[in-house]
Amino acid sequence: MSTVEKRYAHVTYAWDAQRAAKMNGLQTLIFRSNLLGDDGRITNTGGGNTSSKLLETDPLTGEQVEVLWVKGSGGDLRTSTAENFSSLYMSKLVDLQQIYAAAPARGAKTPIEDKMVSYYPHCTFNLNPRASSIDTPLHAFVPWKHVDHTHPNSVISVAATRRSEQLTREIYGDEIAWTPWMRPGFELGLTLQRLWEKQPQLKGVILGQHGLLNGAHDQYECYELSLDLIDKAARFIEARDRGDQTFGGQKYQSLDESKRNAILEQLLPWLRGELSRQQRMVGTLQTDATMLRFVNSQDAPRLAELGTSCPDHFLRTKIKPMYVPWNPQSGDFAGLKQLILSGLEQYRKDYAAYYERCKHADSPAMRGADPTVILIPGIGMIAWGKTKSESRVTAEFYNCAVEVMRGAEAIDEYIALPEQEAFDIEYWLLEEAKLKRMPPEKPYARRVVMVVGAGSGIGKEVAHRFANEGAHVVCADLDPKAAQQTADITS
Ligand SMILES: [Zn+2]
Structure with a gap:
């Protein structure tokens, strides 16, 4: 070095x-x-x-x-x-x-x-x-x-x-x-x-x-x-990092992996359905220690509500994420679903109210009111986008936001961009023009398709075809190597 x-x-x-x-x-x-x-x-x-x-x-x-x-x-x-x-x-x-x-x-x-x-x-x-x-x-x-x-x-x-x-x-x-x-x-x-x-x-x-x-x-x-x-x-x-007291210290503990996976297996397909009522969405799950330190913390509900700051971040993360006030130590799956449903309802109402409060005479029509970032104590973060790679970028940006909040709270007090300024970026006519210039989505965009027998023959061709038409393809085969080869070509 x-x-x-x-x-x-x-x-x-x-x-x-x-x-x-x-x-x-x-x-x-x-x-x-x-x-x-x-x-x-x-x-x-x-x-x-x-x-x-x-x-x-x-x-x-x-x-x-x-x-x-x-x-x-x-x-x-x-x-x-x-x-x-x-x-x-x-x-x-x-x-x-x-x-x-x-x-x-x-x-x-x-x-x-x-x-x-x-x-x-x-x-x-x-x-x-x-x-x-x-x-x-x-x-x-x-x-x-x-x-x-x-x-x-x-x-x-x-x-x-x-x-x-x-x-x-x-x-x-x-x-x-x-x-x-x-x-x-x-x-x-x-x-x-x-x-x-x-x-x-x-x-x-x-x-x-x-x-x-x-x-x-x-x-x-x-x-x-x-x-x-x-x-x-x-x-x-x-030099001013708060150590154990970052984000006010931990309020909840993370679930162990087997318990977390048992919940996620049931939760993720259902949640994807709930978030895809207007348009299908694809999710990225993040359960690492850094994200869990934030979602499990005392300050997470307050900071999540403040929203993100850098304009680049909130164009993907929306003005704020949805924090689910679930207790992973005492709560059960039915309770978690209930909290997500009521949270989504509140989020959509808040988003529509934000649009109404901030809109101008020439503002573009309101876009989707669903959250793109969902935070669940004990479990982690699920970020959403129209494709796998877009949901990864959403996840990356909320990681940036968490890191920004960690730093800001270590040296002073974090403040988010004023709501009207956030709106004026999100619904900027130039931004709208950029969205309109995007090429139309392919017929199977936003869909996840599983092809069984994707390693060879018709299965392989079908997998390629779906991928070309915009689908996210899961390749399965008795021969895992052959399935992997198809996947490597289609991705
Ligand atoms: Zn910039």
Whole structure:
């Protein structure tokens, strides 16, 4: 382990200087992005974006021009390739500020802010078809050549506390600024620009209840700075970790594995039915010690009710999970079912009331009111999504949320995003447009199909066919090896 690696206790240092030395600017940006995305403590699946301002040859004039390469809409930093980055003329992006300034009403959530997104394609360099992210101005209008925007659990813990601003100063001094929550967009980009005009020494900013943005003029320095800042927050939290008293200490004990499995065998098919009344859902079960420490704790009902903070998290986890107030030591299965049924009824009512309270005249219609995260003391968490992989992402995001709450409660008091702000993200017209652009679901999407005799012949063909039509296929065969082979091809 090199001395640099040893410096970090809570993030993985993976820079390879020899490899990087052979890369051009764009290749180094992709390398940096993949490394950041590879560590779940640095950013969540699909979360965050990176950029570099590079000199490129203009295809029309042959002149050298400054181009912003910034991770575009969709995709994941860990697996990003050149195709995931949009490329935009910096001079044109800066000129957009005049259009924005001429609008009669400006600011986050004004009509001009959403309209600005439609101007980004006009700034495209070299016909790059990748759609630009709404975070583009956050990268364009800060002075560094290279910028990382991440959603690290440790930093969001700081960003989601009551004393977030003071804690930022305590941890980072005057090198890192703090801004209150603001929905990402043109106004937030200009806010950051103003911050740097006033304090040119700044290296980064904590975006309240959202994440981290930092930069440098050198790619390696930018990467190292991201790791430094994230690790620093994690160390600050670690020094104040509450140990046994995390989440107020344990109220319940976990069920032993055989007892838990006996309940789950009956519970899961029934629960899937209850949650699939509007649309079929697929679940991911998590019963590890970390999740159980949260669901078994004294504070779980209070914290679950507060909901998640980072916008990326609650788009999947919904504004809050459903906590089932079941006592695993004294309760029985019939009682658990009853509590889930009454909990679901209450959750749907609460969700509809939240929609009614927060909706605007032009808001899209209410979407499904069922929870996507269910927490059961003694048992664990069941997360839901339209596919197996989506339910895994939901689970990942609630794990992030638990980790954020652990950190925030260790150093101060956790606060969630205000309800109206959460709603304005969840029902943002741009978000709705993204949902509408998604390809239609395949005929057997959301279904789980078991094929007996899937190892060969007709069974194998049927398994492939169902998988191609969007089903999740369970392959069974007298020859388990053959079944596994079919499964390996279909998955
Ligand atoms: Zn973000």
